[in-house]
Amino acid sequence: MRASSITDPRRADQESRPAVPPALRVSGFTKTYAGGFTAVEGLDLEVPDGAFFGLLGPNGAGKTTLIGSVCNLVRPTAGRIEIFGHEHTTREARRLVGLAEQDINLDRFMNVEEVLVYHAGYFGIGRARAQARARELMEVFDLSGKARVRPPALSGGMRRRLLFARALMHSPRLLILDEPTAGVDVELRTELWEYTRRLHEVGTTILLTTHYLEEAEALCQEIGLIREGRIIARDSADGLRARYGARDIAEVYLRAMAQKPVAEERA
């Protein structure tokens, strides 16, 4: 994977705005799904501009619900979500955030290049620019040879790479990766992480969820632990290890998740 398509997404915006708001500010976020199940309740979270933030929690903790709301795919029941100071439903906010979703949801009737170019249309990127960007990203993600191939005829790893490329078509300042390496072989996983690291180095804020704890520890400057729809701790990996008296982040995780349910602790 090459780094040539990486540009600093902050440059243009920052020149005109001296005080940079956080990449993500979530306050009092609650989501109760139809049927009455409350997946997330009163969640507050701030991710600074330029951070590499990991969100760790067990299945069903509410990570995808939160991310879905940040990306305007899930409607919050209550609370406020801002992306670089813009209310999350606005056009400005949506232009600033890119999402590589956990589920591989690719249009089976479009080929690789069409998937990328079509996606760019959501952000008002003209066809010629979109095609150039698509070529660049196909090169980076080793998909150039598959430009005319449709998703069902790609390997699982290629589909993952395509999801990643699609999320980057509009050069978002906040890139959200929801378990981007689930089911990916070690080689591709390492490449994706290297590329993510380089994006971060040039100023992209990264919000990552993963069940690979050691990767979160190696990559993320800060880690938030989410359980039952609430952030129960956030700190650097070192800070969390110290707080939980743990040798590594896996031990932190096990200790944090084994504590009494949040509702009981509050009582």
Ligand SMILES: Nc1ncnc2c1ncn2[C@@H]1O[C@H](COP(=O)(O)OP(=O)(O)OP(=O)(O)O)[C@@H](O)[C@H]1O
């Ligand atoms: N559309 C829905 N309707 C009802 N309940 C839902 C819906 N989507 C998610 N939930 C519930 O909300 C809770 C949180 O789910 P969510 O997908 O946000 O968890 P997660 O932390 O992303 O889990 P995982 O690690 O398994 O991806 C779960 O109990 C789930 O069953």
